[in-house]
Amino acid sequence: MKELILIIIAGALINNVVLNQFLGICSFLGVSRQIKPSLCLGGAVIFVITIASAVANLLYTFLLEPFGLDYMKTIVFILIIAALVQIVEMFLKKTSPTLYKSLGIYLPLITTNCAVLGVALTNVQNGYDFWQSVFAGFGTAVGYTLAIVLLAGIRSRIREEDIPKPFRGAPVVLIAAALMSIAFMGFSGITW
Numbered sequence: 001m002k003e004l005i006l007i008i009i010a011g012a013l014i015n016n017v018v019l020n021q022f023l024g025i026c027s028f029l030g031v032s033r034q035i036k037p038s039l040c041l042g043g044a045v046i047f048v049i050t051i052a053s054a055v056a057n058l059l060y061t062f063l064l065e066p067f068g069l070d071y072m073k074t075i076v077f078i079l080i081i082a083a084l085v086q087i088v089e090m091f092l093k094k095t096s097p098t099l100y101k102s103l104g105i106y107l108p109l110i111t112t113n114c115a116v117l118g119v120a121l122t123n124v125q126n127g128y129d130f131w132q133s134v135f136a137g138f139g140t141a142v143g144y145t146l147a148i149v150l151l152a153g154i155r156s157r158i159r160e161e162d163i164p165k166p167f168r169g170a171p172v173v174l175i176a177a178a179l180m181s182i183a184f185m186g187f188s189g190i191t192w
Contacts (some may be wrong), residue, residue: 004135011139014188016148017115019181024115027106028148029173037102038152039109042145044092044103046138048084048110053137055080056120057130065174077120083151085111115144147184151177 009074015021018028022046031041064073089107092100100107110116119140123133154176165171 002117004131004184007132007135008139008142008156011136012143012146013184014017015140016143016147016184016187017118018144019117019177019184019186021118024144026138027113028144028151029170029177031106031149032101032151032173035101035104035152035156038148039136039145040092040099041103042141042148045086045106045110045113045116045144046141047088048081049116049137049141049144050134051084052077052120052131053123054130057128057133059124060124061130064089068142074117074121074125075146077129079117081120082111085175114141147180150180154180 011017018025032038037140056073059076059080060073064070065077075191084106088110089100092103092107118136123136126132126136128136151173155173156174158176167175
């Protein structure tokens with residue numbers, strides 16, 4: 001159990017998918033304008049990455065690897081992710097049309113979010129078993145959610161400040177993201 005908890009902490013803080021591995025930057029910068037949509041997208045990403053990690057592990061372990069189809073893992077993982085995103089999209093469209101509209105194009109872009117595919121491929125590369133894959137996926141998704149919500153909070157404060165004209169908009173957001181990345185690098189020194 002200790003190992004699984006460490007996998008979650010490593011995925012969320014030490015190897016943060018956005019701030020350390022620089023995957024999923026598109027939606028990280030695009031949706032982080034407000035906290036509520038950021039939280040909702042984070043919830044969708046948690047669902048998609050966690051379930052995709054589980055399904056990808058099962059398919060890889062019981063289908064691709066035994067039959068020598070390792071070379072198809074990227075295509076299979078993309079199909080799994082696309083199907084899960086469609087399920088999330090249909091659910092949000094039915095249950096919360098306002099939230100569905102506020103997420104806009106970034107919800108279907110989870111399909112092409114390299115963070116989701118990166119987690120599935122990293123789990124295979126690390127040789128994780130089923131539970132390790134699930135917990136690594138969950139930890140990574142929590143880290144993504146933490147990063148996007150923190151940036152949304154910072155951006156809400158930035159809007160209230162008097163920023164010099166050349167730094168308004170994207171430049172100050174990129175500087176804030178860079179400083180967040182540097183702050184998260186502090187977790188890399190944690191030893192267990």
